[in-house]
Amino acid sequence: MLDWGIIVHYFPFLVQGALLTLKISVIALLFGFIFGLLAALLKLSPNVVLRWIGGFYVWIIRSTPLLVQLFLIYFGLPQVGIDLGPFMSGVLALAINTGAYNAETIRGGIISVPSGQMEAARSLGMGSALAMRRIILPQAIRMAIPALGNNFVILIKDTSLVSTITLVELTLTAQRLIGSTYKPFEMYLMAAFLYAILTTTTSVLLSKLETKIAVERR
Amino acid sequence: MTGAENKAMQMIEIHNLKKYFGENEVLKDIHFNVEKSEVVAIIGPSGSGKSTLLRCVNHLEEPTSGEIYIEGVLLNDTSLGKRSFQRHLNRIRTKVGMVFQQFNLFPHMTVLENVMEAPLNVLKEAKEDAERKARELLDKVGIAEKAASYPGTLSGGQKQRVAIARALAMNPDIMLFDEATSALDPELVGEVLKVMENLAEEGMTMLVVTHEMGFAERVADRVVFMADGYIVEEGKPAEMFRNPQHERTKKFLADVAHDDV
Numbered sequence: 001m002l003d004w005g006i007i008v009h010y011f012p013f014l015v016q017g018a019l020l021t022l023k024i025s026v027i028a029l030l031f032g033f034i035f036g037l038l039a040a041l042l043k044l045s046p047n048v049v050l051r052w053i054g055g056f057y058v059w060i061i062r063s064t065p066l067l068v069q070l071f072l073i074y075f076g077l078p079q080v081g082i083d084l085g086p087f088m089s090g091v092l093a094l095a096i097n098t099g100a101y102n103a104e105t106i107r108g109g110i111i112s113v114p115s116g117q118m119e120a121a122r123s124l125g126m127g128s129a130l131a132m133r134r135i136i137l138p139q140a141i142r143m144a145i146p147a148l149g150n151n152f153v154i155l156i157k158d159t160s161l162v163s164t165i166t167l168v169e170l171t172l173t174a175q176r177l178i179g180s181t182y183k184p185f186e187m188y189l190m191a192a193f194l195y196a197i198l199t200t201t202t203s204v205l206l207s208k209l210e211t212k213i214a215v216e217r218r
Numbered sequence: 219m220t221g222a223e224n225k226a227m228q229m230i231e232i233h234n235l236k237k238y239f240g241e242n243e244v245l246k247d248i249h250f251n252v253e254k255s256e257v258v259a260i261i262g263p264s265g266s267g268k269s270t271l272l273r274c275v276n277h278l279e280e281p282t283s284g285e286i287y288i289e290g291v292l293l294n295d296t297s298l299g300k301r302s303f304q305r306h307l308n309r310i311r312t313k314v315g316m317v318f319q320q321f322n323l324f325p326h327m328t329v330l331e332n333v334m335e336a337p338l339n340v341l342k343e344a345k346e347d348a349e350r351k352a353r354e355l356l357d358k359v360g361i362a363e364k365a366a367s368y369p370g371t372l373s374g375g376q377k378q379r380v381a382i383a384r385a386l387a388m389n390p391d392i393m394l395f396d397e398a399t400s401a402l403d404p405e406l407v408g409e410v411l412k413v414m415e416n417l418a419e420e421g422m423t424m425l426v427v428t429h430e431m432g433f434a435e436r437v438a439d440r441v442v443f444m445a446d447g448y449i450v451e452e453g454k455p456a457e458m459f460r461n462p463q464h465e466r467t468k469k470f471l472a473d474v475a476h477d478d479v
Contacts, residue, residue: 119278120322120381124336124388125312127304134339138326217325217368 006183011190017173018194024091024169025156025198031095032155033148036102041132043107054103061100067161069093074165090162098155105151109144110136142213149206153199160195170194228287229254229392229423230275235284237270244270246447248284252392255421259434259455262444263470268427271444272396275425276314277307288314289391312340315385319397321377323369323384329356330365333384341388348387355383359413375406379413386417393417395426431474435459443467 042054061069074089084092113136121131141148163172174191178184230252237245244267252258260268273279274286277293286293288310298306324332333352337343343351356362359379369377378398385393395414399407411433418424418437428434434441435455442452445466451458462468 114320114322116318116320116322117324120316120318120324122307123276123278123311123314123316124384125308125340126336127308130339134335135324139324142326217370 002189003183003186006181006186007190010177010181010187013177014170014173014187014190014194017168017170017191018198020168021156021159021170021195022198024087024094024159024162024167025152027091028094028098028159029152029155031091032098032102032151035095035099036106037137039099039103040106040110043103044110058100058103061097062104066093066097066158067164069097070161070165086162086165086167090159090165090167094155094158094162097158098151101151101154102148105144105147106140108147109140109142112143113139142210145206145210145213149203152202152206156199156202157195228252229256229289230425231285231287231290232271232275233285233287235271235274235286236282237267237274237279238282244447245274245281248449250442250449252423252425254423256440257418257422257424257426257438258440258442259438260425260427260442260444261429261431261434261470262450263473265446266444267447268444269396272394272425272427275392275394276311276316278316308340312336312388313391315388315390315393317378317381317385317393317395317398319400321369321374321381321401323377323381325369327368328365329361329367329369329372329380332369332380333387336384337387352383352387355386356380358386358416359383360409373406374402375409378402378410382410382413382417392423392425395424395428397427397429400429429474431459431471443470445470 039054039057042050043058045051045054070090070093073084073093074086077084077089117135117139118128118131121135122128126134159169160171163169163175166172168176170191174187178187181187228251230250232248232250235245235248235250236243246267248271250271260271262268270279274281275288275293277286281294284294291310293307293310295303295306323329324335327335330349330352333355334345334348337348337351338345353362353365356365359382361376361379361383364372364376364380369380372380382393382398398414399410402410407430411430414424414426414433415437426434426438438455440452441455441458443450443458443462443464443466450466451462451464458467459471462471
């Protein structure tokens with residue numbers, strides 16, 4: 001049923017596409033983590049304006065589709081003179097999107113650190129920023145790792161949407177090869193297989209990290 | 219005696235302190251002083267406001283009204299702006315060590331790192347100095363061999379001794395103990411009280427909220443009995459325990475004595 005000759009021949013092309021998917025994912029993941037951390041801190045700020053800004057960001061991103069956010073950045077912004085090009089637009093849209101979900105995850109982690117930790121830090125003369133950085137966040141992030149990992153996996157899969165803005169990543173590579181080979185089943189199966197490799201590797205690495213931290217603290 | 223001289227003598231000086239939690243008045247016009255090297259035990263039933271009073275002394279609770287002076291400096295100085303007040307608080311807190319009922323050690327750091335954390339990042343001590351001092355303090359509280367362990371592996375008594383070492387690493391002038399032995403298994407209480415007793419003998423100024431009447435009687439210079447947000451009576455431990463003046467105190471001491479049997 002499957003044309004194995006086609007699979008063997010075209011697999012390297014799809015791996016090429018997967019490498020771009022990986023590159024987009026890693027950059028979006030890093031910025032998405034930073035956006036999420038900043039938004040989480042904004043949402044927990046004692047300042048009502050900062051809290052509102054953080055809350056608005058999380059609300060607007062989580063209540064609109066990623067595809068629309070992507071089109072707003074790629075097709076919409078050039079209309080007001082901001083042309084980021086497909087790669088920057090794609091990475092930015094993904095980072096902003098995953099950042100909103102990371103914000104809620106990290107905020108949950110911060111809240112779950114017992115209040116005695118902040119009190120102990122403050123009683124030692126640590127300022128709130130120092131205590132957050134040295135005492136609260138390391139514990140909060142560790143607690144948030146499983147949920148963050150979930151967000152990372154969703155991010156990797158969501159990168160397929162940037163195929164709509166001419167980025168020849170894994171999904172668009174498959175689509176283009178289908179145009180010349182007329183073998184959609186083989187091509188999409190290979191693409192699915194490569195996505196599974198990327199996401200599973202991410203999950204395994206994160207659970208290794210989680211175990212390592214747990215062992216260290218024993 | 220003028221006010222200024224008076225302040226210079228007192229390590230802690232509290233005037234007209236009131237604290238509300240919502241509608242609930244937990245501290246009702248507290249007046250209270252602690253002298254240098256004095257060990258003061260605060261006793262009383264739960265809900266009497268004794269922990270709240272202690273937590274006001276390093277501003278973990280914000281007084282609703284009144285003044286608290288630490289070594290002559292007004293702690294709750296409302297004339298300061300937000301940022302300068304935080305700096306002011308941090309400065310005073312480096313001089314006031316606190317030990318909590320629930321230990322509150324930092325679980326992601328080793329015992330040694332716990333003790334070195336604030337000296338390194340608040341006092342900006344050199345790493346070698348901070349480590350040398352941390353090891354000395356761990357040795358002093360009898361737990362030097364656990365320096366590389368994580369808090370999760372320690373017994374409650376060991377945790378609390380590390381917490382004491384962590385507070386002492388800031389070279390505080392005053393130590394606050396908030397029911398430091400209440401979360402411990404009975405057989406582990408002694409080792410922590412011993413460390414506190416040694417500290418008292420060295421001349422540390424200590425404010426100790428405790429349920430350990432034996433400790434209060436043996437170690438404290440003065441015992442303060444609180445109930446319903448008031449200081450009901452205070453005095454030398456011998457007088458207080460043998461000859462309490464107020465009905466409320468008599469009843470409390472009788473109840474406690476009954477529990478011990």
